[in-house]
Amino acid sequence: MPSIYGLLNVGKSALLTQQKAIDITGNNIANVNTPGYSRQRLTIEQNSPVRVDGQTMGTGVSADSQIQRFYDQFLNAQLSTENQNLGRWEAQKSALKKAELMFDESTGYGLSSAINEFFNAWQDLSNNPSGVAERTTLISSAQYLAESFNQINSSLNQLKADIDDHVDDIVGNINDIADQIADLNLKVTQLEVSGYNANDFRDERDQLVLELSQLIDINSFEDGDGNVTVMVGEGKPLVEGSSTWHLVTSNNGGVQDVNWESSNGTLTNITSQISGGEIKGWTEARDEIIDGYITQLDDLANTMRTSVNTLHTGSVDLNGTTVTELFFTGTSASDMAVNNALVADSDLIGAAAAGEGIPGGNSTAIAIANLQNTASMGGSSTFNEYYNSLVGNVGADVQAADFNFSHQTTMVQDLENYRQEVSGVSLDEEMVNLIQFQHAYNAAAQLITMADEMLDTLMSIAR
Amino acid sequence: MRISNQMMANNIIAQLFRQTEQMGKTQEQIITGKRINRASDDPVGISSVLSYRKTISSLEQYNTNISQGKMRIDTVDNILEMVGDLLLDAKEIAYDTDPDMRSEMAEDVAAIREQILQMANYQIDGEYLFSGDEVDTAPYNSTTWLYNGDDGTKDIMIGENMEANLTADGEDIFGADNDNVFNILNDLQTALNAPNAADIEDQISRLDNAIDNLTSIRAREAGVYKRLEATENHNAYFKVNIQEMLSNTEDADVAEAIISFRTQLTAYESTLATSSMILQKSLIDFLG
Numbered sequence: 001m002p003s004i005y006g007l008l009n010v011g012k013s014a015l016l017t018q019q020k021a022i023d024i025t026g027n028n029i030a031n032v033n034t035p036g037y038s039r040q041r042l043t044i045e046q047n048s049p050v051r052v053d054g055q056t057m058g059t060g061v062s063a064d065s066q067i068q069r070f071y072d073q074f075l076n077a078q079l080s081t082e083n084q085n086l087g088r089w090e091a092q093k094s095a096l097k098k099a100e101l102m103f104d105e106s107t108g109y110g111l112s113s114a115i116n117e118f119f120n121a122w123q124d125l126s127n128n129p130s131g132v133a134e135r136t137t138l139i140s141s142a143q144y145l146a147e148s149f150n151q152i153n154s155s156l157n158q159l160k161a162d163i164d165d166h167v168d169d170i171v172g173n174i175n176d177i178a179d180q181i182a183d184l185n186l187k188v189t190q191l192e193v194s195g196y197n198a199n200d201f202r203d204e205r206d207q208l209v210l211e212l213s214q215l216i217d218i219n220s221f222e223d224g225d226g227n228v229t230v231m232v233g234e235g236k237p238l239v240e241g242s243s244t245w246h247l248v249t250s251n252n253g254g255v256q257d258v259n260w261e262s263s264n265g266t267l268t269n270i271t272s273q274i275s276g277g278e279i280k281g282w283t284e285a286r287d288e289i290i291d292g293y294i295t296q297l298d299d300l301a302n303t304m305r306t307s308v309n310t311l312h313t314g315s316v317d318l319n320g321t322t323v324t325e326l327f328f329t330g331t332s333a334s335d336m337a338v339n340n341a342l343v344a345d346s347d348l349i350g351a352a353a354a355g356e357g358i359p360g361g362n363s364t365a366i367a368i369a370n371l372q373n374t375a376s377m378g379g380s381s382t383f384n385e386y387y388n389s390l391v392g393n394v395g396a397d398v399q400a401a402d403f404n405f406s407h408q409t410t411m412v413q414d415l416e417n418y419r420q421e422v423s424g425v426s427l428d429e430e431m432v433n434l435i436q437f438q439h440a441y442n443a444a445a446q447l448i449t450m451a452d453e454m455l456d457t458l459m460s461i462a463r
Numbered sequence: 464m465r466i467s468n469q470m471m472a473n474n475i476i477a478q479l480f481r482q483t484e485q486m487g488k489t490q491e492q493i494i495t496g497k498r499i500n501r502a503s504d505d506p507v508g509i510s511s512v513l514s515y516r517k518t519i520s521s522l523e524q525y526n527t528n529i530s531q532g533k534m535r536i537d538t539v540d541n542i543l544e545m546v547g548d549l550l551l552d553a554k555e556i557a558y559d560t561d562p563d564m565r566s567e568m569a570e571d572v573a574a575i576r577e578q579i580l581q582m583a584n585y586q587i588d589g590e591y592l593f594s595g596d597e598v599d600t601a602p603y604n605s606t607t608w609l610y611n612g613d614d615g616t617k618d619i620m621i622g623e624n625m626e627a628n629l630t631a632d633g634e635d636i637f638g639a640d641n642d643n644v645f646n647i648l649n650d651l652q653t654a655l656n657a658p659n660a661a662d663i664e665d666q667i668s669r670l671d672n673a674i675d676n677l678t679s680i681r682a683r684e685a686g687v688y689k690r691l692e693a694t695e696n697h698n699a700y701f702k703v704n705i706q707e708m709l710s711n712t713e714d715a716d717v718a719e720a721i722i723s724f725r726t727q728l729t730a731y732e733s734t735l736a737t738s739s740m741i742l743q744k745s746l747i748d749f750l751g
């Protein structure tokens with residue numbers, strides 16, 4: 001025989017269950033803007049029926065202890081992979097955009113114009129080989145040229161030092177995140193082993209793994225106990241269960257490299273094993289691209305220095321003496337300078353060739369001016385052409401990084417949208433659910449009121 | 464497809480970023496008037512721009528050299544014309560047969576010699592025109608008429624590995640050693656003072672040679688002048704062409720950029736308008 005108390009129980013189960021559902025909806029609404037949050041839903045089930053008078057009667061509703069979390073682990077894995085590329089190109093773009101500033105040629109006052117002015121000054125000298133003004137102008141334009149080389153070189157080296165700072169910072173971040181993941185591993189396994197679900201900790205952990213993947217390429221997987229293992233640098237563990245290993249930076253050949261520190265404190269340099277993330281972007285820009293610019297600039301400075309010096313040595317100065325002084329001193333773009341002896345006495349500049357009369361002889365000045373049109377760089381390009389193509393390459397590198405970054409941003413955004421499609425909270429949807437649960441709650445309350453009245457009626461018979 | 468609130472917000476933000484970035488680029492083009500504001504705006508273009516700028520800078524320098532060369536040739540030609548006229552005067556005197564005027568004529572010839580000597584030792588900006596490369600040495604000694612310069616020429620760069628060699632060798636112009644104009648005029652003076660008719664007549668043919676030599680040097684320099692002028696014109700014309708190419712490569716079409724900016728602004732405003740509508744509305748607004 002069905003009892004009124006049974007009715008009360010059905011009402012109670014409905015009230016409790018709908019309230020739980022409203023709680024969860026509320027939590028979804030509260031986390032509508034939380035990054036990495038996966039919406040949750042109460043799994044609602046009928047209670048086991050009872051047989052009463054040969055009929056099967058339902059006994060109400062209950063919520064499963066596991067709260068469902070909307071989540072697509074393949075999407076997350078893909079996001080993690082694409083995030084590594086995003087981080088890489090973002091860092092590289094940012095590094096190269098700064099390098100590009102050092103080659104600022106758009107205004108017309110870069111190294112390129114310094115080269116032009118230097119050779120034009122030799123032509124001016126050839127027009128008036130004994131002119132003090134021409135000699136002084138030549139010295140100052142040569143100093144401007146040398147200083148332009150010095151300045152670009154030191155700016156590029158400064159940029160490399162700035163990148164080192166970034167690498168240090170990122171390694172610090174990586175270690176922090178690794179510690180947090182290990183901490184969450186512990187929380188997730190402790191909760192889940194007791195049969196509860198750890199949706200919120202999992203969301204938080206997934207979000208951290210995503211953040212980590214933007215910094216460095218990782219390999220991560222979840223074991224049967226719910227622990228996430230994270231590996232870096234081709235198989236070096238970063239997080240395993242609740243243990244972490246740290247990364248350490250150290251100076252290697254003047255730049256900060258990334259090392260993995262084993263449990264007994266031994267360091268293994270993993271810089272070249274890193275293939276993604278911001279770390280890769282920064283180190284790649286520093287060690288391959290910007291270093292390449294520095295080398296090319298050195299080539300140019302050295303070839304100009306030696307070509308001019310070769311012609312200058314053995315020429316005849318304004319005193320009629322055979323020149324032994326170098327025109328340029330230095331060994332690279334960083335320390336190229338005009339010989340101090342010439343700066344102190346511009347008469348020591350040799351404009352005439354050996355055997356030519358002075359002060360009218362100008363063959364050396366003309367020969368040096370003609371260097372500008374000589375294919376001195378590897379026999380295939382002039383100084384100007386070599387530098388122009390270097391500037392073009394810098395631009396192309398920035399453009400490529402920019403293009404890759406935009407492409408990767410779109411890709412990550414699309415994936416993020418897919419993830420949102422599955423896991424994201426829609427307020428409209430939650431509002432509909434809220435109304436639905438609220439109505440059910442109201443109706444359940446009504447049911448209890450009614451059962452109460454039924455009991456009252458019953459009681460009044462007995463009175 | 465489920466649309467979550469974060470998705471909506473992210474998409475709007477991404478779209479607004481894209482549009483403002485685009486507008487920023489267009490605005491930069493309008494403000495600077497340049498299409499290429501950094502190497503990455505057009506890596507191939509910036510290489511061409513630098514190469515055009517180098518060409519323009521060189522062409523301007525060549526034309527500076529050339530105009531100095533032309534000025535020199537003008538000056539030299541004026542001097543040589545005067546020297547030629549003076550030599551003709553001397554020749555007139557030698558032809559004159561009036562025996563009573565011989566001593567006055569001899570003095571005239573001496574005056575002519577002095578004048579020519581001054582011209583041969585002419586200086587511009589403290590440099591002698593006719594002493595080869597030894598521009599701070601007077602080419603002719605005023606009493607011995609010995610040449611103290613060398614055979615250097617005035618070389619000027621007029622193009623890539625192209626030079627013009629202007630005459631500066633005094634001996635080339637005024638004759639060498641005993642056959643230079645000063646000795647000829649001195650011989651004429653002596654012959655007039657003697658007087659020795661045969662000697663006087665001898666000087667006429669020597670003067671003729673000197674005049675012929677001057678004429679041929681002037682003709683040669685005129686040829687160089689023509690070449691300089693042709694190169695100068697060519698350089699100027701070439702420079703205009705290169706400047707046009709430079710402008711085509713690096714300058715923005717401002718009118719076009721302004722139109723693009725208007726279009727981008729309209730698109731941006733529509734995004735803002737629709738976004739504000741989408742973001743403000745939700746089911747909550749309609750629940751009583």
